[in-house]
Amino acid sequence: MALDTGGIPEELKAHPDWKDVVPSVTDAPTLGDGLRIAREHSGRSLAELSSITRVPSRYLTALEQNDFSTLPNRVFSIGYVRAYAGSLGLDEQLAVERFKRESPDPSVPLQAPVGVAFEEVKRYSPRLIAAGLALVLAVVGWNVFQRVSLMRAPQPSDLAAVPESWTLGAVPGQPAALSLTAPRPAPPDQTIPALYITPGLEAELTGLDPASPEAIAAAAASAPPVQRAFNPRGAIYGATANASQVVIQARKAASLVVRMADGRVLFARQLAPGDAWRAPAGVAAVVDVSSHFADFDVYLNGEHGGTLTAEQTPLSQLNSRAQALARQAAAEVVARTQAAQAEAQARAATVQTAMVTTTGG
Secondary structure: OOOOOOOOOHHHHOOOOOOOOOOOOOOOOOHHHHHHHHHHHHOOOHHHHHHHHOOOHHHHHHHHOOOHHHOOOHHHHHHHHHHHHHHOOOOHHHHHHHHHHHOOOOOOOOOOOOOOOHHHHHHHHHHHHHHHHHHHHHHHHHHHHHHHHHOOOOOOOOOOOOOHHHHHOOOOOOOOOOOOOOOOOOOOOOOOOOOOOOOOHHHHHHOOOOOOHHHHHHHHHHOOOOOOEOOOOOOEEEOOHHHOOEEEEEOOOEEEEEEEOOOOEEEEEEEOOOOEEEEOOOOOEEEEEOOOHHHEEEEEOOEEEEEOOOOEEEHHHHHHHHHHHHHHHHHHHHHHHHHHHHHHHHHHHHHHHHHHHHHHO
């Protein structure tokens, strides 16, 4: 774990056979120098550490070169520093604290030094204490006054006499006490009328005669198999279901960053296994993932369309694929409907010819 916490006795360090396993990150001039020296001391390359920490190599290089401007938002940057320091055997908390000192957060306003107004506070502290005590005494006195004013002396009961029914039980002329009878059967189920279907509407929409089992069976046999559908297994971010045709789902824990064309971040989050992001339609952006891009499944129109094939993928490319597949599916539905309708008409003509032949014979 942490090897740079300063807990090693000096007499052990002074021994001639002593050798520090991992150089301390606090002894280096900068955080990047400490990380680079520790990596060189471990004998591992940036590619190996990127595979272990699941952090892209370009971000590890930026940390070693103290180029913090190329890192993503501050939450991801702190996570990358923690993961990199832990993989090198350094103290993660010390590395994070040094990163915060060398790269302060510009969104946090500067605060006044402690002790600037100490004399003013010391001057007015007796008055403040006295005012606080007076306020507490006023609240306590008010509550005591309210309780005292609401107290009343005990009064005799207004009940002049005890009713005879309380002492004698049942009163003559009144019904006896209630008694439970045997349970009654449950009422019959409510009759629900059958669903009304407009004549000819289903045939007009689907092109199939609902009274023809042959046409329905032929349409079901010619339908293509359904691909693996999208199965939500975690949190879903991004656009709504009716405003998106592309869904990106993480197989393993990994970071997903979506940047607009002008450099603004549309979405950035560390996704857990099963978490998904719905991409909005008509937005020019780039999907940026870690080097393990195969850990993200892509669903187009609700069906599995493979995995991401590159570290950076234009969102317009995924939306175009989804639209093309939707048009292709619509054309196939129309073709199957027309074929089933033609087959049903041919069968009806055959039956009618057979009936005419039988009647004439």
